[in-house]
Amino acid sequence: MLAGVAWAFLQPYRLTLLHPHGQGFWWLAIEPPLLVILAGVVFALLVAPGVIEDLEDQEDRP
Amino acid sequence: MQPPAEFVHWMFATGLVLVGLCLLAQAVVGDEVWRRRPWRAYLWPSLAFTMGVLMWPVMVFFTNSTIHMLAHGSWAQVMMFSGAAELGLVRGKLHSRYWRLAMPFAFLVSGAAFLIHEQNSWFFARAAFLHHLIGWTLIIGAIFPLLAVFRPRSEAVRAGFALTFVVLGVMLYCDRDTAPVFGHLSPLAGAQHR
Numbered sequence: 001m002l003a004g005v006a007w008a009f010l011q012p013y014r015l016t017l018l019h020p021h022g023q024g025f026w027w028l029a030i031e032p033p034l035l036v037i038l039a040g041v042v043f044a045l046l047v048a049p050g051v052i053e054d055l056e057d058q059e060d061r062p
Numbered sequence: 063m064q065p066p067a068e069f070v071h072w073m074f075a076t077g078l079v080l081v082g083l084c085l086l087a088q089a090v091v092g093d094e095v096w097r098r099r100p101w102r103a104y105l106w107p108s109l110a111f112t113m114g115v116l117m118w119p120v121m122v123f124f125t126n127s128t129i130h131m132l133a134h135g136s137w138a139q140v141m142m143f144s145g146a147a148e149l150g151l152v153r154g155k156l157h158s159r160y161w162r163l164a165m166p167f168a169f170l171v172s173g174a175a176f177l178i179h180e181q182n183s184w185f186f187a188r189a190a191f192l193h194h195l196i197g198w199t200l201i202i203g204a205i206f207p208l209l210a211v212f213r214p215r216s217e218a219v220r221a222g223f224a225l226t227f228v229v230l231g232v233m234l235y236c237d238r239d240t241a242p243v244f245g246h247l248s249p250l251a252g253a254q255h256r
Binding site: 025031038043047051054055058 | 065069072073075076079080083084087094095096098099102105235
């Protein structure tokens, strides 16, 4: 997720959302920095919490 | 409404990054923790299999030559095959550890398909450069899933396997329609788009 945000700062011209005039759906919504952020958000929300919970549970076991 | 080809590459790159993240998390926490919730064990093999399925419409709608179509068809087949083999192993339907050879096989076939179907030299254009780079990365990266067959608990091997997917995703994200690479763009490649 942070990699996507960093990429967006390094190459802001890749974010067509910042200058959307005359752009279609694909150019507005599907840009690599946004996709990297999306992958990070999906992993952070759907996978990571359960993994951390199970890891803590495993470590708490005698 | 059909997206340009580079968008399809970026969407598949996102799938590869997600597979890489899952594999990396599994390598870090270990199989026992990762498989504590049954759905999680199926996660990355299902993603790999689904990407293989989705490669078929890409083959049909986005290829403009026979060799290009064959390459995409081979990727579809080996992604489905390796994903299905991993699903079978996780489910317990497959027992032999040698089914894990499906993954290095998929890497080798995919890498060969990249290298064979790219007809231009490395610096012809960015797409040509990426085809060569991804092809060789897959062939060299096949060492990780191959070693994982014989040393399944090696953290270095598992991390290398996971990071190979992430690196492949980054390379696919670099794809652009008719673009230069390190300042090189053959006049035969056409007008630069981006």
